[in-house]
Each structure stands twice: as structure tokens, then as C-alpha cells.
Amino acid sequence: MSSSQPIRVLNVAEKPSVAKAVATILSRGQLHTREGRSRYNKIFEFNYTVRNQQCQMLVTSVTGHLMEIDFEDRYRKWHSCDPVDLYHAQIKKFVPEDKLDIKRTLEEEARWCQWLVLWLDCDREGENIAYEVVEVCSAVNSRLNIWRARFSALIERDIHEAVQNLARPNKFLAEAVDARQEIDLRIGASFTRFQTMLLRDAFVLDFAGEERNMILSYGPCQFPTLGFIVERYWEIQAHEPEEFWMINCSHTSEEGTAKFGWMRGHMFDYTCAVIIYEMCVQEPIATVTKVRDQQKNKYPPHPLNTIELEKRASRYFRMSSEHTMKVAEELYMSGFISYPRTETDGFSERTDLRAIVQEQRGHPTWGMYAQQLLDPGVGLWRNPVSGGHDDKAHPPIHPTKFSAGESGWSQDHRRLYELVVRHFLACVSQPAIGAETTVEIDIAGEQFSASGRVIIAKNYLDVYPYESWGGSMIPKYSFGEQFTPTALTLDSGVTRPPPLLSESDLLSCMDKAGIGTDATMHDHIKKLLDRFYATKDANTHFSPTNLGEALVMGYDDMGYELWKPYLRSQMENDMREVSVGRKSKSQVLDSCLQQMKACFLDARVNKAKLLEGMGIFFDRSSRRGGDEQQVGGGVVGPCGICHESDMVLKRKPDGNFMVGCSGYPQCRNVVWLPGSISEATVTTQVCNSCTPGPFLRIQFKFRSIEIPPNYNANHLGCVGGCDETLKELIEICGTGSRNPPANIPGLVKIIIPVSAARGRGGHTSSSTSAQRGSTRQGVCTHCRQTSHSSNDCPSQVSRSQSVPPQRRNTQNGETSIACSTCGTMCGLRTANTETNRGRKFYSCQSRVCKFFVYAKLFLSADMGCYVCFMDIFQKTGHTWLSFKIIGSKKRRGNKKSNLRWEDSMGNNSGGSGANNSSSRSTSNPRSNPRGRGGHGRSGGRRGQSTTDTTFVSATGDPVSRRCFNCGDPSHFANVCPNR
């Protein structure tokens, strides 16, 4: 089929570079270029034949998304609506100001075209952009025949095939992105407004400069990224250093030294380790049980994609991912490297790799290597192995133009270009080859191994100096050979916490959890720094700031995993379902937004948790408070001070209630209510006593554990002045802003009755009759009985069954606490261990019990869990200690191995074993029993002073025959009756 009139075809690509590449390939370089409305997006013109039809081709581009979404204007202002309304607010899709030029170009060109061919990237976002282009073009030309070109690489064959096999765009793919955009916007905007308005003005956040403009953003990508950082930080904080023990063996001969490692690794049980060590020392002859020689290859990396580029630039040059992408973008724009935003880590078979190598032959540093690669005689070439990722749009990052360094390049430009070139040359090279020898020996039934490596051919390592492959020689051994170790030592070590996350680690976490895309991951990381949620040190390690930790802690306390990656993963799954047509866009939107709205409302109800989290790290602000400060409530009665406005029940951000004049700030009349109130509702019952009225009564609900037991948790009260019970509870419980965390799941309260109540501030002097009774007249604070003191109150014992009653020590005016386990007083001390040096902690002074709590540090108590010490405070005449349980205690290692000594050593205990060992030791011609004193390590680090037992190397000092546990020479430790 052919026609005399050529078809006018408007081709639109996702970016200018693709438009140019497509036009150049299709026109074979015979094209005319003209300007469009946008200076970046040129228009290329040429003639082409599509399936025998003459076409007049116009190729132009957009720059990514042409449109944005946002709320309708009436919802744009933060105070225009309740943030929860953002789950239903109308959303508009529009072309933003900076894209109007591109829109005009499309409109002008589409008017006189018959076909529209969409050359957007072949992924979900590309398909969505395709529909944005369709919307703009169809609006001016409804007769357009709309086609989609699908290509997997910008190479001739693919592009020609794509244009000869045009398809229709896929609505499902585009709708998946629509859903993603809408969900991100609604969740992000609602939570951001909520937490910013709640927290910004409630606390002193002076690190951020102008606090008023500070935004505490929430985003479904940025929060899980923060979550990774906080989680690692908590893991480090919770780490409890544990001492472990290992046996090391070395053997030196004329050929060199071999260091043999214990194949058990290490043991946490000192007793076991010492007994095994003792056994080895008694029979120190080593027998070679295995010699294995094999060739080992170290393979070059896969071709480079964006995430690997960012990770390697961070590891090798400590460049931030954001800076790396900026430099890579510049190198790409000036033509030196290929498109830097790619997931692909394998080259297409059709790529002319040798041509790329050929270009690098003239480089003064790696040119020679490039030449060798191309020489078949050298045999250095190897086709690159794919890493298995393919975005179907871009090749792996590779050099596209030779440069020995440009004058305008910074050091980072040079380093990044060099990395791209060296990486490319490496991945078309042979692996490094090494010869590895592994030797295993047996000493008294214990296995040890050593290995050595010799590099035979460095191959790709010659051009890739960023990686090394260490190797050392060991002496030659043969199977069955016996020797006496030169040294056999029992060494100790201490477990260390994992390191803080590096930028490379963080990118890996995000990649694995599907947080962000290769083009946006660095943006999410940067956002955490910009929002003061995290900091990065010189070694690219991330720590959460107090703000970041407080936010995560707050949401964690609520029981929501908004800071974990699962929410995003779930969304990604839903998007996938939409993109293949298994679920509809509206179905996913409805269910996801409904779920998130419920979560949002619940978070708002539980906002006290966020405030508590923030309260741990920040001081309260003296400002009037944020937009969220006063919520709920109802009119209680007329204001008796200004006589103009009403007194209204309100709840403050810290969760406490107040009744204040609605004429504030002109009128400052206020009644502060007890901090122990969990709920308060204005009823319709009018108080008959208070004037001038009418005053409505308020139904209060108190947290029973925070009020004395003889008070009713449900109280119908009045704030007009007649309610004595309310007055008493105000005095007992106080109304201050720094109340303890509420009695919520996850918090353990340890009740520490005081012998001499020391209330907060002025409350002691104006204490209620109940308090006075307990402190001066010997009446129990809890139940007001005189038969016992508050220390022994049965009501308290039954209430805190898991924690015995404690005492408070007021010595030196310091608040001490009693151990929750054994009752002994705990003293405040300063830690001196490597990881916790300088931290204050409470420790049981009994030296038997292991109760200890670090101030704001997680440690294990005998409760068998990690706890976070939150606060010590006084309330209702008691000292309270609140903790948060943050996880169950994990104990590492200490495998219950089948220790042979249980049998053999037990039978051999006593004199005969000693004689055997002694004779072997001295009969060994290579040993020098007493002449090399000091070489052996004392194994009795823990028990040496009390057991008088020393353990030494086979070449060194004598071995004591006494039990190291109790010092008795009649038996060995494994059968010690005192153990």
C-alpha cells in the first residue's frame, strides 16, 4: 500500500538525546534540525518509509514528565483544610510553568500531523509520559493516529524494527503510575502537614535556623530510608559487648609462617575454651589432615549501572551519591559517558564493545592495557557477564568519547570518568587467577586451618586498582605430616557492634527493598540531610539526628511501620497488579487510600506518642504552640475573668487537658487539669453549685495506675471550683507539661515507693491530705491505711507482680533506684567500656545481680530483653522508672558443641593425664619447654588471681595441673564440683 501524499508523523521521545539518536538512526544522518519553543528540545525533520508508506518525520522530545499533579487550589494552603481531607480532595493534573514551552511545541506540530509516534522509555513512567503527550496533542488534533514505538536499546536494528512494528500504548502501565502519583501525594501531604503543624512549634528545634519555615516532611520513600539509618543506629546502641575466646596456632619453618585459625571460630564460654586449650597444650603435636591446592578466580565486576556507579564512587572516592549523579550528568551532557540513569548491567550482544576499547588505546595510563585487550595473542579479552538487570531503555554506563582529561574538569570529573573507563575495560577482561592452598591440622582432636594464595595472573586487576586480592605464601605441608606448633595461644576478643550504615550500604538497603528508583535514590538520601533527619560523617557513615530518631520512635511506639519499607513494597506490588490489568487503578487507589486514611486518623489519635518521642530529645517551646496545639473540646461555661468569652475544654499536644478562655490571648483565664486524665468529655449536666453559670460537668477518665487507688478512675467533675476531688488530683498528679509517658503497651513501669515523698517543685508544700498522711502521719499513700507503710502496701505488690517493691535512696540528694531483680540499691555510675565510655548508667551494687540500665541506652537486664531507659520521675508520691522494651535479648554463638573432654578428660582427671601430657611435651624435639618463657599467653584472664592456674603454649611455660575453677589439684575443671 502506498500513497502519493506523505504521512506527516510527529515522533516524541522522553528526552532530547533520545530524539536526536532516533532521528539520526532513522535518517541515516540526513536530517534537518530546527528550533522548537523550548531551547532544549529541538525538532529533527527527514523523510522515512514505514511499511511502504512515505512519511514526513518530525522528531522532538519532552524532558521527562510533562505534567504534574497537585490538589485543587482551595486545598493548597496548609490551613485551608483538615489534613485528613487530603485523602479525598480533588486533584488536578496540569503542565507546570517551566514545561509550557514544550507543550506549545507539541501543540503547534501536532496540529498538522496525521500520526503521533511515542518514543518514550519503555517502562511504566515512560508509558505514563506517553499519555501526557497524547493528552496535549489530542486536545488540538483529535484525528491523530496514535502509535507506540517499543525499543530496547538506541541501536540501529532496534530503532528500525520499532518503527516498522508500531503498537498501541498500554493504558494499564500508565494507570499504575497515576495511582502511584496520587497515593504518594495524598499520603505525603497529609502526614507532612500533620507532623509539621503538630511538632514544629511545640518544641525548640533551634538547629534548623528559622524554625517557623521548617518542614518535617513525611514521604513513603524518605521515611523507610531514614528507618534503615535509625534501625542500624539502634542496633549499635543495643549491642552488648561480649568477650569470647579462641585458640590460635602458628607454625614457622624455613619456608615461612603459617597462621592456623581455630575451625570452631570462637567460644563465648571461657570454661570450655580453657579446657579445650588445656587439652591442646597437653597433646600439642599437630597432624596434617588435609592439603588442598586449587585454582581460584576473582571475577571482574558486571557492567556498570547507576546504583553501582553511586556505590563505587562513594566507596572509592567518598563522593556522595547526589554529587556523583551531578558529575555523571555533566559528563553525559558533554558526550563523554553514556546515559547515567540506567538499571541495565549487561551489554546487548549487538554492542560493538571492541570499538569502545579501541577509542581508549591512546590514553597515557590505560591505553596500553586497551591495546592488549584488542590483541588476540594476549588472550586478555572476555565477553562481559551481565548482572541480570535490564531496563530495556539504556545500556550500562560506558565511555562514549575518549579523553585524557579536559581543562574544565574538576578532580571529581576526572575520577568519575576514569572509573567509568576502567570499569568498562575491567568487565571485558579475564578474571584474576590465583593458586590457593588450604591446610587443615588436628591438635588433640581440635581442627585448625590455614590458607595461602599466590596470584598467577592479575588480568583485570591490572586496570582496576580499586579492588585488591591479597595473598600470602604458607610453607608446604603434606598429608599425615606431624609438627609441633611454634605458638599455641588462647586469645580473647570482644564482639563489636556493626558499623553505622555507609552511603553504599544505604543504597544497597534501598535497592533491595525497592525504595526509590535508580534515578531518585540519591535524592531521598539528600532529603534526609536537608530535613535534619540524618547526618553524614567524613567516612560517608550516616547517623540519625535527634529529630530523625524521635520521629521514628514516635511512629514505632504507635505500632506503625510507616518507617519500614513494607508499605512501599506493598504499593509496588499493587502497582504491578495494575500494570498487568489484574487490578484496576480505582480498586488499588480505594483500598490503599482507605487503609492509609485509617492509619492517619489513628496516628492523630495517638499523636501523644510522637510528642513523647520528641519530648525525650527536645525542650518544649514557650511559643503558643502549633496549629495542632488545641484540638477537641467543647464549651464548659462563661469565663469569670473577661465575662466576654467562654471557657472551653481543650487537649494540648502533650496529651494533657485544660479548660481555657476562648478569648485567649486577650484573656488568659485557664484551669490546668491533672496529667493523669486519659479522656475528658463535656457533658450536658449543669453544675448546681458554681456561679456565675451555667457550668457544664465534665466526664473524666483517669489512668488508674497514675492516681492513688482510692480514687475512682471515672469521675464526673466540674471546673467551676466546687469539685474537691478534682482539686486533690490536680495537687497529687500535677498538671505540668513534662508528664511521664502514658501507660501504654511497650512501657514497663517500675514502682518505687518512697519513704519520704519528695514531690515535684511546689507541689510538696501544698500537698494534699493524702500525701501529708503518707509522709508525716504514717499513712500509706496508696490505700490510706495506717496498718502498713506505702513501701509494703499489698495493693502495690499485687499491681506490679513482675517487679518487687523498690526503695528510693535520698542520700546526697541523689535519686537512686532499687534493683528490680534483687532489691539492692543501684548506684549511678559512669561506663568505661570501649563502646559506652562516659555514659551514665544505673547498676545494681550487689555484684551478683546483673541489673543495669543506661541512661538512654539499650541494654539487657535480667528481664531477658533489651530495654530503653526513658525517664525517672516522681508522681503520686513514688519514684517511677519507665522503660521501653525494644526487643528480645539475643545471645550469640556459644554453640553447645560436643566437647570431647566431657568424656575423655573426665576420665583422665588427676595424675595420669598430667604424666601423659608432660612426657609428650618434653619428648618433642622441636619444643623448648622452659627456654622461651613469656611466649605463651595466660589463659587465666578471668580466673587467674583466684585459681592460680596458668596455661601456656606448648613451647613455653609449665601447665598447672590444678582445676582452674577452684584451684584444687585433685581434678580438672570440667568435673569441678564447685562449677
Place this chain on the structure above:
DNA sequence: GCAAGGTC
């Protein structure tokens, strides 16, 4: 003033 996703 808010998200995340394109790209210059």
C-alpha cells in the same frame, strides 16, 4: 510550605 517520578 507537602510526595515521588521523570529530566535539563
